[in-house]
Amino acid sequence: MELKQLGFNDWFAEKASLYALPGFQLARIAAVDKDSYVVIGEKNEVFAEIEGKLRFQARTSMALPTVGDWVYVKYYNNDTLAIIHEILPRRSLLKRKTAGKKIDYQLLSANIDTAFIMQSLDANFNLRRLERYLVAVKEGGIEPVVLLSKADLMTGKEIEERIAAIQQVYSDLKIVAFSNKTGLGLKDIQRNIQPGQTYALLGSSGVGKTTLLNNLIGKDIYKTAAVRVKDAHGRHTTNRRQLTILDSGGLLIDTPGMREFGNISIATGLTEAFSEIASLAQGCKFKDCTHTNEPGCAILEALNKGQLPAERLNSYQKLQKEAKYNEMSYVEKRKKDKTFGKYVKKTLKEIKKYK
Numbered sequence: 001m002e003l004k005q006l007g008f009n010d011w012f013a014e015k016a017s018l019y020a021l022p023g024f025q026l027a028r029i030a031a032v033d034k035d036s037y038v039v040i041g042e043k044n045e046v047f048a049e050i051e052g053k054l055r056f057q058a059r060t061s062m063a064l065p066t067v068g069d070w071v072y073v074k075y076y077n078n079d080t081l082a083i084i085h086e087i088l089p090r091r092s093l094l095k096r097k098t099a100g101k102k103i104d105y106q107l108l109s110a111n112i113d114t115a116f117i118m119q120s121l122d123a124n125f126n127l128r129r130l131e132r133y134l135v136a137v138k139e140g141g142i143e144p145v146v147l148l149s150k151a152d153l154m155t156g157k158e159i160e161e162r163i164a165a166i167q168q169v170y171s172d173l174k175i176v177a178f179s180n181k182t183g184l185g186l187k188d189i190q191r192n193i194q195p196g197q198t199y200a201l202l203g204s205s206g207v208g209k210t211t212l213l214n215n216l217i218g219k220d221i222y223k224t225a226a227v228r229v230k231d232a233h234g235r236h237t238t239n240r241r242q243l244t245i246l247d248s249g250g251l252l253i254d255t256p257g258m259r260e261f262g263n264i265s266i267a268t269g270l271t272e273a274f275s276e277i278a279s280l281a282q283g284c285k286f287k288d289c290t291h292t293n294e295p296g297c298a299i300l301e302a303l304n305k306g307q308l309p310a311e312r313l314n315s316y317q318k319l320q321k322e323a324k325y326n327e328m329s330y331v332e333k334r335k336k337d338k339t340f341g342k343y344v345k346k347t348l349k350e351i352k353k354y355k
Contacts, residue, residue: 001040001041002042005249012088012111015088016072019089025041027039027042027043027071029048029068029070030045030242032067035050049082051085067108068253069088071086072085072088091141092112092141094107094136109253112140112198112253114144116200118146118201118203118207118208118209118212119146119148120208122153124206130146133203134170145174146174146176147175149180150207190248197251200252201253213254216246218247270316280299284297299313
């Protein structure tokens with residue numbers, strides 16, 4: 001397969017020339033399942049492993065490959081195994097805080113052109129959750145498109161009301177309502193998918209991401225599961241991140257359903273997703289205004305005049321505090337890891353002395 005069909009363009013060609021390794025070939029990470037990989041290049045899909053040196057030097061998860069990455073590999077065993085030696089710089093990156101109490105980055109996908117943020121029009125519809133996804137997508141330098149599934153469960157008026165609620169805040173955001181069951185809106189989604197462009201499917205469990213992928217492929221290749229009726233929650237059916245090449249020539253990355261989406265290091269994304277608040281903040285009397293009780297706060301003034309919804313400001317402040325906490329915790333974690341690494345290194349030297 002030609003690299004151009006996998007999304008390789010002039011931007012990546014320039015980076016590849018700077019990191020060129022004689023005797024190695026370019027490939028793209030097509031799937032990630034814990035510590036195992038699948039790469040695809042001119043030799044099609046091949047299982048891959050990370051070179052020991054690359055793994056050893058990776059101090060954080062950010063330095064490890066994720067689906068969508070371009071890498072330099074060397075093939076072995078009659079081209080049935082590839083060893084990953086180098087990761088090219090990323091044009092865009094989609095990440096979140098790891099689930100649970102652990103503070104670290106989880107890479108979802110790299111080199112994405114457009115993120116399809118999916119919510120269903122039933123109980124899953126949630127503007128606050130949508131804001132979280134938009135912050136992460138905009139932080140990654142990725143164009144967002146909102147897909148509203150299960151349109152067959154709603155009346156036309158109800159669908160219009162939900163779309164209007166989103167457009168009230170994000171007037172320029174592209175939104176497509178569709179139904180996996182009836183096929184309504186599927187052609188509109190297909191029109192948004194262009195050859196050689198990479199797309200990522202994001203959303204909670206049960207919104208229909210995998211079913212949409214099957215519909216776009218035209219075959220039931222990937223496993224799906226029913227949604228619980230009592231709360232509209234779904235079960236994880238996608239358990240790894242994987243890239244699929246569609247007949248249209250577009251490349252689509254499906255990601256596991258996420259019940260929580262914590263953000264970390266989102267300064268740019270927060271500013272872009274809450275642009276009206278960032279704009280108002282420019283008029284605050286104090287540069288370090290916290291927008292809580294300071295005199296001359298332009299944001300509080302807009303709030304009191306009814307020009308800014310209270311939920312919008314609360315969501316902004318919540319995401320800001322959460323991100324700051326996660327960043328501080330991450331820095332502290334890195335300091336501990338560094339200190340422990342020095343201790344291990346010193347201990348090994350001492351042991352070596354007495355051998």
